[in-house]
Amino acid sequence: MILIDHDSPGKGGIRLGSDLSTLLEQQQMRTPLVLMVPSSVKAAPDPFFSFVTKPVSRKSLQKVLIDAASRQTSAMPRIVDGASSQRALSDFAKNHPMEILVVEDNKVNQKVVDLMFSIRLSPVLRFGRR
Numbered sequence: 001m002i003l004i005d006h007d008s009p010g011k012g013g014i015r016l017g018s019d020l021s022t023l024l025e026q027q028q029m030r031t032p033l034v035l036m037v038p039s040s041v042k043a044a045p046d047p048f049f050s051f052v053t054k055p056v057s058r059k060s061l062q063k064v065l066i067d068a069a070s071r072q073t074s075a076m077p078r079i080v081d082g083a084s085s086q087r088a089l090s091d092f093a094k095n096h097p098m099e100i101l102v103v104e105d106n107k108v109n110q111k112v113v114d115l116m117f118s119i120r121l122s123p124v125l126r127f128g129r130r
Contacts, residue, residue: 001068005054005106006037014045021047032068056112 002020006013017033024031032049035041036056044051050067052060 001032001034001049001065003034003036003052003112006035006041009105014048017048030071032071034064034068054106055108058115061112061115 002017004013004017004020008016010016011019013035017035021033033047035044035048035051036054037051039053041051041053049071050064052064
């Protein structure tokens with residue numbers, strides 16, 4: 001899964017997502033693109049699989065991770081609120097590792113990456129470094 005900020009510097013998040021989608025198709029990779037957007041956005045534009053509103057909450061990130069993983073496997077855990085939810089997602093992450101790329105320069109949204117590490121999802125890059 002690739003998380004991209006709508007307001008990415010340079011091309012912008014939508015254009016970056018479009019370019020990445022083309023590259024992914026050329027490599028025959030099924031990698032869901034997720035756009036981080038302001039609260040005024042109500043739908044994910046093409047080619048994005050889904051979107052989350054900024055600032056990204058734990059609940060919205062968890063939902064999009066589950067939706068993206070469900071797209072690639074039918075082995076998703078049943079998620080409920082509380083500690084059992086955290087354990088179920090953590091166990092799933094151990095058994096079905098994903099590579100997640102976050103393109104984000106905002107400190108608050110970088111905490112999203114820390115959440116992913118706390119549930120043992122493996123990053124491709126962390127703040128621009130391997």
